[in-house]
Amino acid sequence: MSKACILVLILIISIQSYAKEIIINPGENAQEELQEALILMSEGDTLIMRSGFYQFEDGISLDVDNVTVIGEGMNETILDFKNQQSGAQGFLVTSNKVTLKDFAILDAKGDALKVIGSKGINMINLRTEWTGGPKSTNGAYGFYPVESEDVLIDGCIAIGASDAGIYVGQSKNIIVRNSIAQYNVAGIEIENSYYADVYNNLASHNTGGILIFDLPDLPQQGGHHIRVFDNKSIDNDTDNFAPEGNIVGEVPRGTGIIIMANSDVEIFNNVMSGNATVNLSVVSYSDKTDDPNYYPHPRRIQIHNNTYGPGGFDPDIETGELAKALYEISNGNMPDIFWDGVVPISQMIFGQPNEDKLKMQENSDVSFLTISPLKYILGFSNPIKTEKKEFTGAINPLEPIVINGIQQ
Amino acid sequence: MKKKFLILLVLVLCSKLAAINNNLIISDSFPKKLSEFGFFLDDSAQTPHENVIPYDLISTLFSDYSYKQRWVYVPNNKKATYEENWVFNFPVGSALIKTFYYPVDDRNPELGKNLLETRLLLRKENGWEAVSYAWNDEQNEAYKKIAGKTINVSWTDFLGSDRDVRYRVPNVNQCKECHAAEDKITPIGPKARNINKKFDYDDGEFNQLAYWMSKQIINDYPKELVSPIDWMDEKQNINDRVRSYLDVNCGHCHSPTGNANSTGLYLHLDETRDVHLGLYKKPVATGRGSGGLKYSIVPGKPDESILLHRMISLDPGVMMPESGRALSHTEAVEMVREWILVMED
Numbered sequence: 001m002s003k004a005c006i007l008v009l010i011l012i013i014s015i016q017s018y019a020k021e022i023i024i025n026p027g028e029n030a031q032e033e034l035q036e037a038l039i040l041m042s043e044g045d046t047l048i049m050r051s052g053f054y055q056f057e058d059g060i061s062l063d064v065d066n067v068t069v070i071g072e073g074m075n076e077t078i079l080d081f082k083n084q085q086s087g088a089q090g091f092l093v094t095s096n097k098v099t100l101k102d103f104a105i106l107d108a109k110g111d112a113l114k115v116i117g118s119k120g121i122n123m124i125n126l127r128t129e130w131t132g133g134p135k136s137t138n139g140a141y142g143f144y145p146v147e148s149e150d151v152l153i154d155g156c157i158a159i160g161a162s163d164a165g166i167y168v169g170q171s172k173n174i175i176v177r178n179s180i181a182q183y184n185v186a187g188i189e190i191e192n193s194y195y196a197d198v199y200n201n202l203a204s205h206n207t208g209g210i211l212i213f214d215l216p217d218l219p220q221q222g223g224h225h226i227r228v229f230d231n232k233s234i235d236n237d238t239d240n241f242a243p244e245g246n247i248v249g250e251v252p253r254g255t256g257i258i259i260m261a262n263s264d265v266e267i268f269n270n271v272m273s274g275n276a277t278v279n280l281s282v283v284s285y286s287d288k289t290d291d292p293n294y295y296p297h298p299r300r301i302q303i304h305n306n307t308y309g310p311g312g313f314d315p316d317i318e319t320g321e322l323a324k325a326l327y328e329i330s331n332g333n334m335p336d337i338f339w340d341g342v343v344p345i346s347q348m349i350f351g352q353p354n355e356d357k358l359k360m361q362e363n364s365d366v367s368f369l370t371i372s373p374l375k376y377i378l379g380f381s382n383p384i385k386t387e388k389k390e391f392t393g394a395i396n397p398l399e400p401i402v403i404n405g406i407q408q
Numbered sequence: 409m410k411k412k413f414l415i416l417l418v419l420v421l422c423s424k425l426a427a428i429n430n431n432l433i434i435s436d437s438f439p440k441k442l443s444e445f446g447f448f449l450d451d452s453a454q455t456p457h458e459n460v461i462p463y464d465l466i467s468t469l470f471s472d473y474s475y476k477q478r479w480v481y482v483p484n485n486k487k488a489t490y491e492e493n494w495v496f497n498f499p500v501g502s503a504l505i506k507t508f509y510y511p512v513d514d515r516n517p518e519l520g521k522n523l524l525e526t527r528l529l530l531r532k533e534n535g536w537e538a539v540s541y542a543w544n545d546e547q548n549e550a551y552k553k554i555a556g557k558t559i560n561v562s563w564t565d566f567l568g569s570d571r572d573v574r575y576r577v578p579n580v581n582q583c584k585e586c587h588a589a590e591d592k593i594t595p596i597g598p599k600a601r602n603i604n605k606k607f608d609y610d611d612g613e614f615n616q617l618a619y620w621m622s623k624q625i626i627n628d629y630p631k632e633l634v635s636p637i638d639w640m641d642e643k644q645n646i647n648d649r650v651r652s653y654l655d656v657n658c659g660h661c662h663s664p665t666g667n668a669n670s671t672g673l674y675l676h677l678d679e680t681r682d683v684h685l686g687l688y689k690k691p692v693a694t695g696r697g698s699g700g701l702k703y704s705i706v707p708g709k710p711d712e713s714i715l716l717h718r719m720i721s722l723d724p725g726v727m728m729p730e731s732g733r734a735l736s737h738t739e740a741v742e743m744v745r746e747w748i749l750v751m752e753d
Binding site for chain 2: 031032033035036038039040057058059061062063084085086087088092094108109110111116117136137138139140141144146147162163167169170191215217218219220242243244245246247287290291
């Protein structure tokens with residue numbers, strides 16, 4: 001072996017020896033021990049939380065880059081916040097290159113796991129849950145990365161959030177996969193975000209399964225490039241329990257997938273079934289806004305090769321405006337796919353640019369309904385369209401998202 | 409001879425004890441005990457070293473009715489430089505020291521006080537670092553608390569009512585929640601405009617900026633300064649009072665560069681856009697924090713305004729600020745209520 005080789009070897013060994021393993025066990029002082037370890041750990045370290053029940057009176061937080069925090073399983077290492085007295089979330093992460101794996105966060109008073117401004121956050125095999133079932137007093141979000149980049153949520157379970165089980169907001173480069181969202185108001189929600197792949201997830205027994213939203217007056221808006229595929233959004237049958245005032249409070253029970261005010265969204269190979277209001281809808285943001293930088297209408301939405309089971313059989317006309325309007329206009333014949341047809345006024349008159357149009361490639365027995373807002377406003381007797389032909393065309397597949405070599 | 413030696417020894421020791429340990433301020437780690445720094449000649453009585461200068465701010469953050477005593481230390485022969493609209497740029501080796509306490513009885517300072525914690529901001533080579541020391545039950549030493557601490561404390565308020573609070577000493581990460589700008593820790597208080605007021609020193613009453621100048625710890629300060637108003641000053645216009653209060657209590661996070669910028673609600677003094685100040689602004693990711701209300705502020709309708717709801721609440725999933733408060737700030741709540749009530753649509 002050459003001298004240089006030996007030197008390199010020594011260097012590697014010495015680098016590795018710097019990375020510590022820190023072990024925390026449940027017990028009376030676990031909160032302080034864990035929080036202290038989360039503060040004092042250094043780059044490269046791994047913190048291991050042995051299996052058992054950890055009880056917290058205050059939220060905990062991590063602000064060290066390039067570390068791993070790992071439990072011994074989402075049913076074994078339990079962080080319980082039932083007695084939380086302070087902190088707006090259970091666990092807060094504000095650093096980069098962090099991996100969280102194999103533990104559960106239960107009954108946080110606010111959000112369960114919030115991640116702010118992180119570049120490189122992996123959430124793997126984690127569970128967030130409010131154990132008392134769906135209640136408006138539950139915290140808002142299970143998984144809540146915001147203003148982050150390279151966000152991976154993989155193999156996670158989110159139950160009982162009063163807003164969204166898995167919520168990714170104002171972020172970039174996102175993969176949400178192999179996860180389960182149940183008994184939340186929204187199962188999975190991607191909001192004001194760019195470049196996301198949402199695949200191989202199960203969203204069931206929520207109010208709405210999967211939501212792709214964009215809202216005004218925020219630092220990052222104009223959500224785009226989002227692929228939703230190979231998911232099951234089925235039996236979303238929980239009454240909306242979101243506190244009023246929140247945008248998800250307007251989602252009717254029995255919504256499979258809903259896209260609001262995004263561009264370049266591709267929805268394919270999903271199963272949508274048992275959603276009593278409507279399996280798939282594409283809508284504009286309908287509230288008043290003075291934000292000059294905000295575009296409230298969906299553009300370049302592509303829908304293909306999805307499977308539709310029973311839907312629209314018991315629309316929730318009590319919640320929000322959408323279901324009620326659709327129910328009235330369709331005379332109760334709820335479609336598999338609904339587009340509200342709302343476009344800027346000039347496009348209502350002169351037509352939508354071809355490249356912006358909704359595109360569908362679905363089986364012929366999949367029903368579709370859209371409204372001509374102009375005819376509707378002018379009081380035409382039949383302002384609806386159910387023919388898909390106008391909206392068929394070749395699909396332009398969006399590029400997959402790649403994070404650290406991970407991609408579908 | 410022996411006696412002389414002993415006296416000498418005592419003198420040497422005393423002068424050692426009375427010295428500020430400059431190396432500890434810039435060291436990589438924090439000592440276990442506050443007394444090791446030597447900021448105080450008498451720690452329990454909080455009698456500062458002569459180079460540790462007390463100061464006060466015009467408008468302050470609410471911290472559960474606790475009292476705060478502040479000191480600044482700048483090493484000999486160094487000066488902090490004036491920065492426009494920002495905190496003084498303190499030299500390496502400086503320290504900002506803040507002790508939180510409750511008097512036994514608000515009405516009678518003679519009855520003594522309970523020291524809770526002393527927070528330090530230390531200017532090291534690579535920037536500021538924050539740490540807090542919690543006082544022991546004997547009140548003669550404060551110990552480093554990296555992960556924070558809960559102190560259950562009670563006192564008698566100005567009305568003679570017994571009050572108690574679950575006071576939280578913040579952990580190091582929580583310090584950063586407020587004391588961060590562009591991901592670096594920074595002081596908030598000692599901006600020239602914030603300390604432009606008189607202070608009653610041992611050697612007389614002086615304007616703090618003039619005093620700092622005379623003590624040669626700052627290089628300069630502008631003679632003309634627009635200072636914030638004291639939100640408690642009822643002679644002032646209510647809008648100015650509320651904006652001053654919101655700026656110091658909310659604006660560090662709720663600004664385009666703060667921790668809460670993703671909300672779109674901006675409460676720092678410079679914000680002028682109605683919707684970003686909360687007028688008819690819908691909640692974004694508020695969850696049950698909305699309390700079933702539709703907008704941050706509905707002019708004329710304080711009870712329909714989420715901002716007020718979250719100021720009143722004591723529920724950790726609802727209340728604002730997210731940390732540092734366990735009690736409702738009744739006086740401020742009343743002021744903000746009035747502000748929203750008279751606000752024109």
